[in-house]
Amino acid sequence: MRRLLSAGCWALPVLLSASVAYAEDKVLPAPGTKERVDLRDEILRRGIEIKDQGSSRPTCSVFAMTFLLEWACTDAQDAPPRQGQKLNDLSEEYLNHMANVATGRTDDGDFFENIDRGFRQYGMVTEASLPYDKDKAYDFSRMSVPPSLIEAGKRFLKEMPTLRGRFIKEWSNRNPGLTEAQCDDLLACLRRGVPVAIGRDHSMVAVGFELDASQPGGGRFILRNSQGKKAGEQGYCMESFESLKKTTFDAFVYEKKGLY
Numbered sequence: 001m002r003r004l005l006s007a008g009c010w011a012l013p014v015l016l017s018a019s020v021a022y023a024e025d026k027v028l029p030a031p032g033t034k035e036r037v038d039l040r041d042e043i044l045r046r047g048i049e050i051k052d053q054g055s056s057r058p059t060c061s062v063f064a065m066t067f068l069l070e071w072a073c074t075d076a077q078d079a080p081p082r083q084g085q086k087l088n089d090l091s092e093e094y095l096n097h098m099a100n101v102a103t104g105r106t107d108d109g110d111f112f113e114n115i116d117r118g119f120r121q122y123g124m125v126t127e128a129s130l131p132y133d134k135d136k137a138y139d140f141s142r143m144s145v146p147p148s149l150i151e152a153g154k155r156f157l158k159e160m161p162t163l164r165g166r167f168i169k170e171w172s173n174r175n176p177g178l179t180e181a182q183c184d185d186l187l188a189c190l191r192r193g194v195p196v197a198i199g200r201d202h203s204m205v206a207v208g209f210e211l212d213a214s215q216p217g218g219g220r221f222i223l224r225n226s227q228g229k230k231a232g233e234q235g236y237c238m239e240s241f242e243s244l245k246k247t248t249f250d251a252f253v254y255e256k257k258g259l260y
Contacts, residue, residue, distance in 0.1 A: 037190045038208035038222055040236065046074040047088045050235030052228035054134025058109040062096045063226035064197040064205045065115045068254045069095075069124055071195055072163055091125050093132040094153065097143050098122040106140035112199055112252040116165045123157030125149055164257045171199060171250035178245040189253050198223070199250040206244075206251075207236075217241030 048070050053059045073087035099110045099118030110118075129149055168185045169178055178186065187209060189196050196206045208222035220238040229235045 034210060034212055036208070036210040039190070039193065039195060040207060040222070042193070043071070043207065043224075046071070048074065049089070050224070050229050051092070051132075051226055052134055053092075053132075053226045057134060057138065059092060059096055060109070060203040060226050061112055061197070061199060062092050062099070062109060062115055064199075064203045065112060065119070065252070066090050066092045066095055066124075067205050067224065067226075068195060068197055068252075069119070072160070072254050086126050086128065089127040091127045091130045091132065094122075094125045094130045094145065094149070095119060096138065097140070097145060098150075098153070100140055108138035111171055112167075112197060112203075112250055113171065116252070119157070120165075122150055123153035123155070125153045125156065162256045163254055165252060165254050168196060168251035168253060169248060173249055176200075176247055176249050178248050178251065182251065183241065183245055186251060189255075194253055194255055195224070197252045198244065198248055199252070200247050209241075210238075215240050216243065217245060 048067065051063060053063050070088050070090050073090070095115060095118060096108065096110070097118075098121070099115045100106055102118040102121045103110070103114045105114065129152070130145065168189070169182045186196050186206060190206060190209055198204055198206055204223040204225050206221050207224045209219055210222075211219040217240050219241045221241065221244050223237050223239055223244075225231050225235050225237065227235070231237075
């Protein structure tokens, strides 16, 4: 469903934070300064590992959405009271299948809208409850999820009442690309410490950015991939604002209700 890596991914330098000024067609740092937001250290602290979707399964959007939920679940202020369960390792297999149950589809992999619909109806479970197999072809007709596990998924949902999902940009393959307002919204989410799922030929998650006037579009995004730690730099890469803004089909975020 999604292609592998965008051509605009680069290695990851380290930059310092500073004040910001905005231009009409670019997000530009003030002269001589650079701003940087990078959630990777916090991701590591929370124990959310880079995963590998496998070369034969088109489930990148499922992995992106699962990561958003893992991030939300490991927020110390909002984590559900699930003693002994690994909320930093949730089940892509469950989310993938329940999206199909919710929408009447049978595909391996789906769009953010359908994946969120499955989550809203059936919740989520841990990876240990329903492990993902990157080497085994998904077959909807042979997939069996015990009713007890579905009930556990629904309980999970009830324990996260403050979580809401929204689109920064709704899906469109006829009109790809982010407007300036949408790009500003994306940057604002990252500044608040909220990662954003980016839907393209190969979906990834924006987990940071750096403003740099020397880069196309005024900076670069830090992107989290789902092809294991050998892809890019330990599973991450960077892409210019200009490249990502031109190629994004949709962008989705989970936030706490009432805060933003």
